Amino acid sequence: MFGALANCSEPQARSTATVAVATNFKPTLEQLAADFETRTGYELETVSGSTGKLYAQIVHGAPYDIFLAADQARPKRLIQDGRATHQGRFTYAIGGLALWSPRKAEITPDSLIEPELSRLALANPDLAPYGLAAMQLLDRLGLTETLQSKIVFGESVGQTFAFVSTGNANLGFVSAAQVLALPEDVRGSYWLVPRQLHDPIAQDAVLLEGSGQNQAAVAFFSYLQSPQAQETIRLSGYRIE
Amino acid sequence: MSLPDLSALWLTLQLALITTIVLLIIGTPTAWWLAQTRSRLKPVFEAFIALPLVLPPTVLGFYLLIAMSPNSWLGGFWVSVTGDTLSFSFAGLVIGSVIYSLPFMIQPLQTAFEGPVKQAMRTAASLRASPLDAFFSVAVPMSVRGFVTAIVLSFAHTLGEFGVVLMVGGNVPERTRTISIEIYEHVETLNYGDAHALSAILLVVSFLTLLSVFMFNKRYPAHVRV
Numbered sequence A: 001m002f003g004a005l006a007n008c009s010e011p012q013a014r015s016t017a018t019v020a021v022a023t024n025f026k027p028t029l030e031q032l033a034a035d036f037e038t039r040t041g042y043e044l045e046t047v048s049g050s051t052g053k054l055y056a057q058i059v060h061g062a063p064y065d066i067f068l069a070a071d072q073a074r075p076k077r078l079i080q081d082g083r084a085t086h087q088g089r090f091t092y093a094i095g096g097l098a099l100w101s102p103r104k105a106e107i108t109p110d111s112l113i114e115p116e117l118s119r120l121a122l123a124n125p126d127l128a129p130y131g132l133a134a135m136q137l138l139d140r141l142g143l144t145e146t147l148q149s150k151i152v153f154g155e156s157v158g159q160t161f162a163f164v165s166t167g168n169a170n171l172g173f174v175s176a177a178q179v180l181a182l183p184e185d186v187r188g189s190y191w192l193v194p195r196q197l198h199d200p201i202a203q204d205a206v207l208l209e210g211s212g213q214n215q216a217a218v219a220f221f222s223y224l225q226s227p228q229a230q231e232t233i234r235l236s237g238y239r240i241e
Numbered sequence B: 001m002s003l004p005d006l007s008a009l010w011l012t013l014q015l016a017l018i019t020t021i022v023l024l025i026i027g028t029p030t031a032w033w034l035a036q037t038r039s040r041l042k043p044v045f046e047a048f049i050a051l052p053l054v055l056p057p058t059v060l061g062f063y064l065l066i067a068m069s070p071n072s073w074l075g076g077f078w079v080s081v082t083g084d085t086l087s088f089s090f091a092g093l094v095i096g097s098v099i100y101s102l103p104f105m106i107q108p109l110q111t112a113f114e115g116p117v118k119q120a121m122r123t124a125a126s127l128r129a130s131p132l133d134a135f136f137s138v139a140v141p142m143s144v145r146g147f148v149t150a151i152v153l154s155f156a157h158t159l160g161e162f163g164v165v166l167m168v169g170g171n172v173p174e175r176t177r178t179i180s181i182e183i184y185e186h187v188e189t190l191n192y193g194d195a196h197a198l199s200a201i202l203l204v205v206s207f208l209t210l211l212s213v214f215m216f217n218k219r220y221p222a223h224v225r226v
Helices: A002-008 A023-040 A051-059 A073-080 A109-113 A129-141 A144-150 A157-165 A176-180 A215-223 A227-235 B007-036 B042-054 B057-068 B073-082 B090-113 B116-126 B131-142 B144-159 B163-168 B179-188 B192-219
Strands: A016-022 A043-049 A066-068 A090-095 A097-101 A120-123 A151-154 A171-175 A189-192 A201-207
Touching: A016 A023, A016 A051, A016 A215, A023 A043, A023 A090, A023 A157, A023 A176, A023 A215, A023 A227, A043 A051, A043 A215, A051 A066, A051 A073, A051 B179, A066 A073, A066 A215, A073 A201, A097 A109, A097 A129, A097 A157, A097 A176, A109 A129, A120 A129, A120 A157, A129 A144, A129 A157, A129 A171, A129 A201, A144 A151, A151 A157, A157 A171, A157 A176, A171 A176, A176 A189, A201 A215, B007 B042, B007 B090, B007 B116, B007 B144, B007 B179, B007 B192, B042 B090, B057 B073, B057 B090, B057 B163, B090 B116, B090 B144, B090 B163, B116 B131, B131 B144, B144 B192, B163 B179, B179 B192
Parallel strands: A016 A043, A016 A066, A120 A151, A120 A171
Antiparallel strands: A066 A201, A090 A201, A097 A171, A097 A189
16 A cells, blocks of 8 residues: 555655654654655654644744644644644554653652652643643642652653653653663663543644645555554554544 | 743842852962963863863753762762752752853953963062962952953853753752743743743843943953053
8 A cells, every 4th residue: 555655656756754743752653664664665754842842843834744742732723723634633642651760669659759759850741741641640649739849840751751861850750652662671660650640641643734745744644543553552652542 | 911920030140140150269260270371281171161162052961961960979979968969959050050151251361361461470479479469469450351251251151051951950940940941931832922021131131241341341451551
């Protein structure tokens, strides 16, 4: 199917698509992109950042073809504002939130109230859906007030991850996929937050306005919904609807 | 348009002020030594001090993030003394800013200390003034212009600091959320009203700061002759 698509395209014109991807999904996208490129001969370029940051860039006309957000709100808003095409907003992954530390000591919800905890990192909730989910969890556990002075904000879930992995923060809320992507010997310990403790992190994909003619973009958009792609996404630590 | 939260502005002014004071204390003897020394290593030190001018803040921020981690000797030492981590703290930002603005303090001072000041110091020494006495009563008054330039540039450069703070600050309100970070966040969340207001404030403050140094320099010659 993809080979056929590649054959009927005008390869010189638009054989490359640019995908704006929320940081948490970047490692998975790289795997998917490699597979997609060998299957079809199209090329993908990726730009990653927090969902909020990418959204702001798109609103200002950033030349992206596909937006893989970490929430549903921003893709919806892009469609409402006519910046994304109506057809085909879909949930490509449902993310899991993890409380993570690179140390081996077992992480449980109680780790949040241990006195040794001096810095808890989470992604900026105004920009990053994983940060928002972490705040919802802390609210639900009644810990927001207690932990206020210990919370530091990463610009995206990627920076949050870096704060924890360099040891600057003892603990951090990151995406389960980021943790699972680590080699086992440096994975440390994590608590996978039960999903009923925060709003689901449903991650939506949209095709951006003007990219409907980009064959590479259209092909990748449908590849993302293929069983092979979904299998890769599931293996990376996401759920699929 | 309502007035945005100004706590980030106060925090930034405090950071710039403290950074400038620390730089003055460590920069003056360093610049003096550089101006006087005949060491073959002088260019090495000069190049090292000028590094923040050319290195991207990400490089500095990355090294600082590693160095300030409680797992490293500096970060670990800090935790054992203060009980608090150096990263994400105001003290951490001061250290980052001191390194980041180092050339802005040292280079104007070194220039001021070279030339006629050396001659005058030799004269003072021949009149049996102690080196310290000669420094404060001869070198400092002769280098007023250098001091003003160094102080104002260090202050203004710290006001405009962004990348290093972004990398080691952790965006903590009233501790590490400086005005540049606050503006960045307003822009990213499409909150243009506050972004405009804070940017305009920073623009005016920076302009007035620089204007003061240029007006001062116009009034003062490069070296005051004794």
